[in-house]
Structures are given as C-alpha cells and as structure tokens.
Amino acid sequence: MKKFLFSCAVVLALAGCASGVKLNDVPVEDKTGAAASSNDAASSAQSGVTTVQAGKVSNIDPGPAGVGKVVYFDFDSFVIKADSQALIEAHARYLRADKNRRVSLEGHADDRGGREYNLALGQKRSEAVRKALGLLGVSDGQLEAVSFGKEKPAVPGNDEAAYAKNRRVEFNYR
Amino acid sequence: MDAVIGKPRFVTPEETANRVWPPAGVPDLSATVTGQPRERAGVKARFTLKKQRNFLAKLFRHIFIRVDGQNPGTGRQRQSAIFLNAKTRPIGLDPLGGPIFCNGLGVIGAATVDNDDFLRPLDCAQRALQPRCFILGDQNDRDRQRSGGKGHVWRRLAGVLHPKKEHCDATISHIEEGCLRLATWLSMTPSLTRFIFALFVSCCCGLPSAFAQFRVDVSGVGLTQVPIAFANFRDEQSSPQKIAAIVQADLERSGQFRGLAAGQVLDETARPDISGFRQKGADALLTGSVTRLADGRFDIRFRLWDVVKGQDLGGASYAVVAGDLRLAAHRIADFVYEKLTGERGVFSTRVAYVTKSGQRFNLWIADADGENAQAALTSPEPIISPSWAPNGQQLAYVSFESRKPVVYVHDVSTGKRRVLANFRGSNSAPAWSPDGQRLAVTLSRDGGSQIYLISASGGEPQRLTQSNSIDTEPVFSPDGSAIYFVSDRGGSPQIYRMPAQGGPVQRVTFTGNYNISPSLSADGRWMAYVSRVGGQYKLHVMDLNADKVQAITETSADERPSFAPNGRMVIYATQVQGREALMTTTLDGRITARLAGQTGDIREPHWGPFQK
Numbered sequence: 001m002k003k004f005l006f007s008c009a010v011v012l013a014l015a016g017c018a019s020g021v022k023l024n025d026v027p028v029e030d031k032t033g034a035a036a037s038s039n040d041a042a043s044s045a046q047s048g049v050t051t052v053q054a055g056k057v058s059n060i061d062p063g064p065a066g067v068g069k070v071v072y073f074d075f076d077s078f079v080i081k082a083d084s085q086a087l088i089e090a091h092a093r094y095l096r097a098d099k100n101r102r103v104s105l106e107g108h109a110d111d112r113g114g115r116e117y118n119l120a121l122g123q124k125r126s127e128a129v130r131k132a133l134g135l136l137g138v139s140d141g142q143l144e145a146v147s148f149g150k151e152k153p154a155v156p157g158n159d160e161a162a163y164a165k166n167r168r169v170e171f172n173y174r
Numbered sequence: 175m176d177a178v179i180g181k182p183r184f185v186t187p188e189e190t191a192n193r194v195w196p197p198a199g200v201p202d203l204s205a206t207v208t209g210q211p212r213e214r215a216g217v218k219a220r221f222t223l224k225k226q227r228n229f230l231a232k233l234f235r236h237i238f239i240r241v242d243g244q245n246p247g248t249g250r251q252r253q254s255a256i257f258l259n260a261k262t263r264p265i266g267l268d269p270l271g272g273p274i275f276c277n278g279l280g281v282i283g284a285a286t287v288d289n290d291d292f293l294r295p296l297d298c299a300q301r302a303l304q305p306r307c308f309i310l311g312d313q314n315d316r317d318r319q320r321s322g323g324k325g326h327v328w329r330r331l332a333g334v335l336h337p338k339k340e341h342c343d344a345t346i347s348h349i350e351e352g353c354l355r356l357a358t359w360l361s362m363t364p365s366l367t368r369f370i371f372a373l374f375v376s377c378c379c380g381l382p383s384a385f386a387q388f389r390v391d392v393s394g395v396g397l398t399q400v401p402i403a404f405a406n407f408r409d410e411q412s413s414p415q416k417i418a419a420i421v422q423a424d425l426e427r428s429g430q431f432r433g434l435a436a437g438q439v440l441d442e443t444a445r446p447d448i449s450g451f452r453q454k455g456a457d458a459l460l461t462g463s464v465t466r467l468a469d470g471r472f473d474i475r476f477r478l479w480d481v482v483k484g485q486d487l488g489g490a491s492y493a494v495v496a497g498d499l500r501l502a503a504h505r506i507a508d509f510v511y512e513k514l515t516g517e518r519g520v521f522s523t524r525v526a527y528v529t530k531s532g533q534r535f536n537l538w539i540a541d542a543d544g545e546n547a548q549a550a551l552t553s554p555e556p557i558i559s560p561s562w563a564p565n566g567q568q569l570a571y572v573s574f575e576s577r578k579p580v581v582y583v584h585d586v587s588t589g590k591r592r593v594l595a596n597f598r599g600s601n602s603a604p605a606w607s608p609d610g611q612r613l614a615v616t617l618s619r620d621g622g623s624q625i626y627l628i629s630a631s632g633g634e635p636q637r638l639t640q641s642n643s644i645d646t647e648p649v650f651s652p653d654g655s656a657i658y659f660v661s662d663r664g665g666s667p668q669i670y671r672m673p674a675q676g677g678p679v680q681r682v683t684f685t686g687n688y689n690i691s692p693s694l695s696a697d698g699r700w701m702a703y704v705s706r707v708g709g710q711y712k713l714h715v716m717d718l719n720a721d722k723v724q725a726i727t728e729t730s731a732d733e734r735p736s737f738a739p740n741g742r743m744v745i746y747a748t749q750v751q752g753r754e755a756l757m758t759t760t761l762d763g764r765i766t767a768r769l770a771g772q773t774g775d776i777r778e779p780h781w782g783p784f785q786k
Contacts, residue, residue: 045497046785047524049539049548050589054575055195067480085410113711114690114733114777115558116603116706117660117667120616120623120644127621145618146578147600151556170477172577 001135059099061173064094071129073167078124080132091171092136099139104172105129107147115149122147129169227709331380336715387728397450399432400514403442403456406408408463418465420503424521424543425510429765442477448484456481459512471495474502479512487513500546520738524782525745525757526560526569531774537571539586544769550586561604562782570594570604570613574594581615605649614657625659640674649692650674657691669703685723691734700761702735702744713746715761736781
C-alpha cells in the first residue's frame with residue numbers, strides 16, 4: 001500500500017510538469033529504485049497508459065507445527081475425503097486455541113477448463129473446508145474462504161499426477 | 175422477332191426501328207410505348223406473350239428495366255432489357271464516399287454499360303432518393319466510339335414514368351450479364367419450358383446480386399482480396415512511425431486486401447495517374463503526407479482514391495503527438511476499410527490482455543494488432559478477467575495481489591485505480607453494463623459464487639441470482655436488458671439468460687455438457703463461448719436468432735472469447751504448439767491471425783470499444 005501511494009505521488013509529481021495528466025508509458029518506480037523514464041512533455045497522448053505496480057503481501061503466522069497445510073480433492077469434486085479429516089481437526093484445534101488467529105482457506109482447481117468457472121470450483125472447495133472447520137467449533141470470523149482457481153498450480157504439468165496435486169485447499173495463516 | 179430467336183444477342187440499331195419493344199416475355203414497363211405489344215401471329219401457345227408478360231411483371235416487380243443505349247460517337251440507338259437487382263445493393267460511390275442506390279435498385283447486366291462507367295458527381299448527390307438513373311459512358315467509351323449506354327431506368331411496372339436525366343454507375347460482372355442474356359433469350363419465345371427456365375435463371379441471377387456487397391467479397395483469404403496501392407507518404411521519414419506501412423499491415427491482416435507498392439511519393443493534394451494505377455491492377459490508392467508541426471506534433475493527411483472509377487473517395491487529417499502516431503495510422507486504416515467494404519473498421523481499437531513471465535504478471539493494453547503494448551499493471555500475483563468499460567477509458571479486472579481475488583476499476587491513462595469489490599471471500603468476473611453505470615460481478619460473500627450488481631462507483635451490491643449452485647461469468651446483452659451467465663444449476667456448467675435486474679432464468683445452451691465464457695456481439699445476434707467437446711475446449715459461435723451453433727477453430731484449448739466492437743471478429747486465448755497465444759478470427763473461422771504479444775504466457779484478452 002505504501003509503495004502504491006508513493007508511486008502515485010511520483011506519477012502526480014511528473015504530471016505536474018506536463019500540461020496534460022496522461023503519460024505515455026511511464027513505469028512507476030520499482031523496488032530497485034530505477035528512475036521513471038521521461039514522457040512526451042508537450043501534450044497528452046490519447047493512447048497513453050500508466051503502469052501501476054502491485055506489491056507483495058507477506059505471511060505472519062506459520063500455523064500449527066507438524067501438520068500438513070493442504071487438503072486434496074478429486075476431479076470435479078468438493079467433497080472432503082476421509083483421509084483429510086485428521087488434518088482438518090488439527091487445524092481446528094489450533095484455531096480454537098486462540099480466537100485471534102485467522103486463516104485464509106485458499107481453494108484451487110486443476111488446469112482444465114475456464115478460469116472463472118475454476119475460480120468458482122476452488123471457492124466451493126475452500127467453503128467445504130470452512131464448513132468442516134465450523135462444524136468443529138471454529139468461529140466463522142477467523143475464517144475466510146477464497147479461491148485462486150487455476151491461477152497458482154502447485155505442480156506445473158498436464159498429466160493426471162499434476163492435476164491431482166493442484167486440486168487442493170491451502171491453509172494460509174495471516 | 176424471327177431474327178432474334180435462337181441467338182442470344184441484343185438487337186442491332188437496324189432492327190431497333192422495326193422491332194417491337196419489349197421483347198416477348200419481358201414485361202412492358204414503358205407507358206410511353208404506343209400501341210399494344212403485338213402477339214406473334216400464328217403461334218398457338220398455352221402461354222401467350224401477354225400472359226407471360228403479366229406473370230413476369232407480377233413476379234419481378236422491380237426487376238426489369240429498359241436501357242436505351244446511345245453510342246456517344248455515332249449517336250446510334252440501342253435498346254436492351256436489363257435486370258435490376260435487390261434494393262439493398264449499392265452500385266456506386268458518391269464523391270463523399272457513401273454508397274448510393276439508384277431508386278433503391280441497382281443496375282446490372284446492361285449490354286451497353288461496362289465496369290468503368292462513371293458517375294457525374296453533381297447528379298449523384300441528389301440521386302439517392304430520386305427514382306431514376308442514367309448510365310453514362312466514360313471517356314474510354316467515347317474515345318473508342320463504343321456505346322456507353324445512356325439508360326432510362328423505368329421506375330416501376332405500374333405508375334407513370336418520368337424519366338429524368340440522372341446518372342448512375344453500373345457495376346456488372348460477366349456472370350450476371352451472361353445470366354441476363356440467357357434469361358432474355360429464353361423469354362423471347364412463347365414456349366412454356368423456356369419460360370419456366372427463364373424464371374429460374376432470373377431468380378438465380380437476382381439472388382446473388384441481392385447478397386453481394388459492392389466490390390468486395392469478404393469470404394476468405396485468397397478468394398477475393400481488393401488490391402490497394404500505397405503511395406509513399408510525403409515526408410514520412412520525419413515521423414518515427416511508418417504510417418503507410420502500418421495501414422497496409424492492418425488492411426492485409428483483415429484478409430480482405432492485398433497491398434501493392436505505388437513506388438512513388440504522392441501526397442493528399444496530388445492528382446494521381448489513375449490509368450497508370452489501373453494498369454498496375456490496383457482498385458484503390460492511398461496517398462498522404464506527414465508534417466512536423468512547430469509544437470512538436472505531427473500533422474498526418476491522406477486521401478483515398480477509387481482507381482476503377484477514377485474518383486476521390488475522401489480523406490482526412492489528424493494532428494497528433496508522437497505517442498498517437500500509430501493511432502492515427504489505425505484510424506486511416508479504419509477509414510479505408512469502411513469506404514471499401516461498408517463495414518466499420520476496428521484497427522484503432524485496443525485490446526487488454528495478461529501475460530505471465532516467471533513469477534511476474536502483467537496487464538497489457540495494446541493496439542488491436544498487438545503492437546504498442548503498454549503495461550497497466552504489474553504484479554507478483556495473478557491478474558484475470560480484464561473488462562473494458564464502454565467508454566474505453568477504464569478497465570475492470572481481478573487481481574490477486576492481496577492473496578485473494580479482488581475487483582478493481584482502473585483508469586488506464588492515469589493509472590488511478592480503486593477497489594470496486596473486496597467483500598468476504600472471492601470477488602471476480604466483472605462485466606460492465608452498456609451504459610457504464612453498473613457492473614455485474616461474482617461474489618462469494620453469502621456463501622457460494624453468485625452474481626451481484628454493483629454501481630460503478632462502488633457501494634452495496636444487489637444480489638441477482640439465488641441458487642445453491644455456481645453462478646458466474648455474467649455478461650450484459652448489448653441493449654442492457656439481459657444478463658447472460660454460466661451456471662451449473664442443471665448439473666454441469668451451461669449458459670443461461672436472465673433480466674438485467676434479476677428474475678426468471680432461461681437456458682441458452684443445450685448441446686454439450688460444459689459451456690462457459692459467453693461473449694455477445696454488439697448487434698446482439700451472435701454469442702461466442704467455449705464448449706468442451708471430447709475433452710477439448712473449443713470456441714463456438716451461436717446464432718441466437720437461429721439457435722445454430724458452430725465450432726470455428728482448429729485449436730483445442732480455447733478460452734475467454736471476446737467480440738470486436740464491429741461484431742465481425744472474435745479474439746480468444748488458446749495454445750498453439752504448446753504455447754499460449756492470442757488469436758483473432760472471423761465468425762466463420764476463415765480469416766485468422768495470431769497477435770504479436772509480449773513474451774511469456776499470454777491469456778485473458780478483452781477487446782476494447784470503438785474509440786471516440
């Protein structure tokens with residue numbers, strides 16, 4: 001967020017030099033501190049685009065020790081399998097122990113199919129885990145079920161082995 | 175009459191004085207012909223001439239006209255009967271470049287008119303609504319003392335005729351002329367068989383003319399490409415962008431044009447040597463100039479010439495900064511495309527797309543040819559579903575930079591963006607309403623992916639779907655009255671439609687068990703979507719009026735189709751030889767192009783609107 005605000009300030013400062021606000025291909029200052037390139041100061045380009053750089057979000061909580069952080073699913077399914085039950089119970093205990101702990105349940109789908117539909121499939125998976133945790137007594141305010149769809153595969157590849165590793169929900173403690 | 179039977183030819187001037195007009199079988203349209211048409215004596219035919227004439231007259235009310243030819247050199251008279259084709263066919267261009275219609279009728283197949291007969295500019299402008307036309311020969315005809323053909327076009331079968339001296343062009347193909355001659359010859363006898371044959375032939379001749387566009391056949395690469403010559407623009411070297419080359423590349427990429435080098439510098443004020451370009455085989459010529467202005471901007475001027483008719487089709491001038499030079503060239507390509515095909519060009523539109531390079535994701539904005547890409551967003555986390563606002567200034571998209579999907583609205587030129595939807599859970603699939611006031615989005619805030627409406631300035635969303643299934647990928651119909659979306663309420667993902675404010679849901683796709691990613695054309699007639707067929711994800715196009723579906727690509731990993739604003743092309747993401755690529759295709763799948771893009775995996779295209 002700070003980076004973004006600083007970038008905005010840089011952009012606005014540069015904009016103050018030109019008669020128009022629009023800049024042509026001015027990259028916002030990145031982490032390595034490279035200076036923004038000069039723009040066509042005379043007037044604005046109708047087809048100009050200004051680049052925005054998004055920063056990274058870091059984790060602050062490692063979660064329960066010694067417990068897996070991933071629940072796997074079958075193809076086109078959001079049913080939690082029996083062998084994931086122990087894992088979910090372990091996480092439920094961890095969350096019940098401290099009401100301030102928050103976890104983001106990140107659902108994923110394998111690479112096949114459209115992005116938005118797979119986002120919704122991943123969402124179904126993360127909500128299944130959320131419901132399971134809720135049934136084990138975790139308060140809903142500690143949970144957020146989100147989805148990455150097929151955007152962040154754990155294992156790249158187009159074979160069934162890779163697909164099986166990508167149909168998952170990850171526990172991401174904040 | 176006897177002399178004509180059996181010979182498909184038109185009467186000679188000598189016969190004109192003696193013969194009866196119109197020939198048997200051709201309805202008499204002229205109120206000024208005195209006397210009744212004579213019936214052939216001694217012929218006992220079930221179909222008398224009169225009956226034939228009346229029948230044809232009723233059937234082809236607007237088809238037959240009489241052309242009085244006059245050889246401009248000798249002044250000799252000729253007469254022909256010729257077809258008129260369907261009302262919607264333009265048969266020429268006025269000096270302003272607009273298509274003109276001759277009484278809503280075209281003229282084909284006149285024996286005395288050929289392809290390079292031209293219009294007199296003054297008369298044309300008035301003519302569009304006037305009932306009649308003249309066909310005027312051109313200078314070549316005069317030089318060679320051939321008949322250029324002054325034609326009186328008779329207005330209708332019934333009604334009084336007022337031949338006026340107006341001029342119009344006739345564009346005739348040899349096929350049409352052949353059909354005409356055959357039909358006329360066949361109809362000249364009272365034989366029933368031949369009469370029916372004449373009907374059949376005239377129907378067949380009428381039909382293709384009704385659908386043929388003026389001059390350009392847009393049916394595929396290599397079949398018919400309009401040859402267009404490009405002159406070197408005067409002072410083009412002063413510009414960092416080669417304007418004429420960009421225009422040529424645009425037009426050639428459409429598959430409907432073939433570029434020729436003019437080999438000379440011609441600016442927009444020059445009067446080109448039309449017959450010279452005709453000999454080169456060009457149908458059109460583009461000339462122009464680039465001038466650097468005192469304030470650093472560039473003044474781009476151009477003129478388009480119709481080489482076949484030797485006419486100036488118009489031009490324009492654009493004063494732009496260096497950053498908009500490519501845009502000016504694309505606008506020129508749009509102008510040429512629209513003048514010569516009648517369709518609005520999309521060369522000056524932009525596309526948005528996403529690339530992934532290692533762990534870096536970029537959202538790019540590029541020209542419709544894929545060039546001049548500039549990054550609107552760069553992020554270590556994924557970006558999906560870019561969606562242009564109808565004003566072409568803003569882009570909505572889903573960014574995962576907060577480690578969850580959040581919908582942003584992003585002003586492209588300033589880089590200012592704001593969060594539109596960051597509710598609990600996932601926020602995705604933004605789609606603008608045609609008036610730019612609202613977006614439909616998919617939110618999981620109430621559990622499950624459901625579709626909501628949210629004001630473009632943000633705020634509390636209004637829920638539209640109420641189901642326990644996945645409802646996502648909303649897209650507005652072009653008139654804003656309905657929303658098409660994907661739902662698996664029936665057990666597998668299919669495309670449905672509901673009113674834009676929510677309400678009863680209707681299913682739209684019925685073939686296949688996996689149909690997603692709808693995109694609608696601007697006229698609301700076509701829907702492009704992805705269907706899984708035999709494990710392969712293939713782009714399909716559905717005619718919503720006719721409920722017909724067609725798969726149009728050869729690839730098997732198609733995603734995210736998006737219509738061009740003129741509804742003639744679709745851009746989509748796919749894989750070619752194992753690498754992600756963006757492709758454009760016409761709706762019939764015949765003309766395709768692969769877009770140049772930035773390096774890395776490339777996906778999620780969205781075609782922007784027409785630029786103001």
